[in-house]
Amino acid sequence: MSTATNLNPVAAVHRVSAYAPESTALIYEDREISYSSLLAEAGQLAAALRARGVTEGDRVAYLGLNSGTFISTMLAAWWVGGVFEPFNFRLAPREVSVLLQRSTPKVLVVEPCHQDVVEILSGYDGFDAGDLTLVLVDNDPAVPAAAENSPIWTLLSDFLGEGGGPAPEVTPRVQEDLAILMFTSGTTGVPKGVQLSFGNLWWNSVNVDSLVDTRRGDVNLAVAPLFHIGGLNALTLRVLARGGTTVIRRAFDPRQTLRDIEQHGVAQAFLVPAQLSAMQQAENFEDADISSLRALICAGAPVPTVLLKQYEGKGVRVQQAWGLTETAPFATYLPAELTYAKAGSCGIPMPYTEVRIVDPATGSDVAERGSTGEMWVKGPNVTPGYWHDASATKAAFSDGWFRSGDIGYQDEDGFFYIVDRLKDMIVTGGENVYPAEVERALMEFPGVLDVAVVGVEDSKWGESVVAVMSCVDGIVPDIEEVRAFTGTYLARYKLPKKLVLTGSVPRNGAGKLNKIAIREMASEEN
Structure with missing residues (x-):
């Protein structure tokens, strides 16, 4: 054959x-x-x-x-x-x-x-x-x-x-043939059926092999859900095609994950920040030898700097990437050697993928470095469209460019940074607040485990900023403590006006914040 x-x-x-x-x-x-x-x-x-x-x-x-x-x-x-x-x-x-x-x-x-x-x-x-x-x-x-x-x-x-x-x-x-029909998580609306062709899958593999230090014979770890494009096509499919070995666990357990990495000499893994955080909090984290992790790719949300440093102490460089189901999954990647020099960046465009920062209102490129806009993507790894949904497909594309719905910017060196989802932006008192920016500041709060920020309707401000947090046992902050802490990082109009403490912050199977459930929690406490 x-x-x-x-x-x-x-x-x-x-x-x-x-x-x-x-x-x-x-x-x-x-x-x-x-x-x-x-x-x-x-x-x-x-x-x-x-x-x-x-x-x-x-x-x-x-x-x-x-x-x-x-x-x-x-x-x-x-x-x-x-x-x-x-x-x-x-x-x-x-x-x-x-x-x-x-x-x-x-x-x-x-x-x-x-x-x-x-x-x-x-x-x-x-x-x-x-x-x-x-x-x-x-x-x-x-x-x-x-x-x-x-x-x-x-x-x-x-x-x-x-x-x-x-x-x-x-x-x-061949490239155009449909391989996967994968419905989006639906955390902000009705799920759409993302069509991914065999070409989309293959070109993502070419992109990854071009930038990431993956090797034939590597052992890969699959503990992120395989129904998600990150768990399935970030590394697992490529390892299978190259003759490597994949360790599959039915569900994620942070202690078992650490043991698997050490026992099997895992070199490649796709994880989300919440999983990295849970592993770091496991009692066997300090003693586990995870130095074999050469290609640890993390996506779904920016990795907090404090977490990067904790893995640096274990001899592991967390490599951040950005993409969506529609990009199969990666559009950008931060090379391992720049993990700390460009902490917080989601990297540079994949070799066979183009990325632009565009004013979503005008469709024109944002020329000034540091200014935010919507991230648009083009390349052979990008979906041809949505299953039986011509209107959604038309709305998502402009002259062949896929409109990601993510807001980001480029720094002076051309590296990309994600700010937030366009639809998650909070308008409070006439000012725009990006929840992800506030979440990054709150993740530095002593004792915090996880955090989400949403906007809740407010008769005075239009929307008020609400923080939903989970903390380690014994840490029970109040809103004034949280505001005082984040006030050293952010302008006052960005600070949370309300705080909801919870045992766990709702996330979906892909590790992304479930904004629908979080808004319900925030509204109930409002």
């Missing part, structure tokens, strides 16, 4: 298996899975999908935690030319119903821990499963077994036997 012009990752896995069949592809909950075993399982599943009529362009969805079955389902979908659709495993039944109706997958593979989410859907008015095949995972020792099996389900162990014969030929895929 020729791989010269075939961008299907299954072809790359075939190549690795042909020349190094017993090399370890996955270490899943301490069970080693070779490339030949992974390929055999994916091929058997591909045959079953083909027997059920799945063909080019059909969607195959997955609802569950990180797992080996997640990976094999994805490969099987691509094997037959299908589109892989990973669902956020934190979605409620109504949300899953909406996604199923909008994307109409042919097959939905579900873990038993989410079985009830799907079964509830049959009671919703207007819900029609159509010819959707529901497959229940029953052959994974790390997945708790189902309490009972409804007739609506086909057990995965039975489904794998439906293919009957050898695996079908791998369907060649």
Whole structure:
């Protein structure tokens, strides 16, 4: 099978298996899975999908935690030319119903821990499963077994036997072919279906390999959710295609993560700042040897300077990047050697990606360095648009440039900095306040664990700045203490007028602040 012009990752896995069949592809909950075993399982599943009529362009969805079955389902979908659709495993039944109706997958593979989410859907008015095949995972020792099996389900162990014969030929895929349909987190509105082509995935890999110190044979760690583009395509897909090993944990545990890095000599990992913070607070952080982490990429939010210094003390340079699901995921990256010289920067454009700072009102470039504007992106890693949503696609693009919705600026050296989401900007007393700027200042407050800043309607000011904070046990600040501390960093009009203390600040599966839930918390206390 020729791989010269075939961008299907299954072809790359075939190549690795042909020349190094017993090399370890996955270490899943301490069970080693070779490339030949992974390929055999994916091929058997591909045959079953083909027997059920799945063909080019059909969607195959997955609802569950990180797992080996997640990976094999994805490969099987691509094997037959299908589109892989990973669902956020934190979605409620109504949300899953909406996604199923909008994307109409042919097959939905579900873990038993989410079985009830799907079964509830049959009671919703207007819900029609159509010819959707529901497959229940029953052959994974790390997945708790189902309490009972409804007739609506086909057990995965039975489904794998439906293919009957050898695996079908791998369907060649070119740049324009759709690979992934990934719905955005929806923290600020209704989720949109981001279409990512095989070209988008491949060009992100080229960008990463060009700037990041990743190597063949590296061990990668996948503890960020794989349903998120960062967890899946920042590093994991590329490591799989290059014949490396990926350590997969079903969920993130900071103590276990530190042990995994040390035990397996993890060199590559994609993490979000909240995960880095949780690891730093774990009791085994000081003693853990994590110096093998050569390519630790962190995105989703700027990493606080104090956290960078704590990892510097462990011999690890946290490398910050910026991007979105729509950019597959990276648009910019801060090289490791500049982690401290350009702390707070999200870096420079990826080699095959262009980034501009644009006045969102006029569409003209912001010429003055240091002045803020919307970050626009163009490149072969950028989505062609949203699933069956022409109006959203039209609104998101201008002359081929993707409007990210993020506000940022360039410093005198041309390095980019993220200020905040355009839609999250607070207007208080006629002044613009960017929550991310206030959040960065509040993260320096002694004893703080996590923080979010939102605007709440205010009859006097239009909006008032509200801080939602979680702190270590025994730290219970009041609003005056917080204002006094942040007043050394920020102008007075940017300071929080109200403070909400909570056990944990709501975040979504991608580690991003859940602004809808946070605004509800802030409004209740208002």
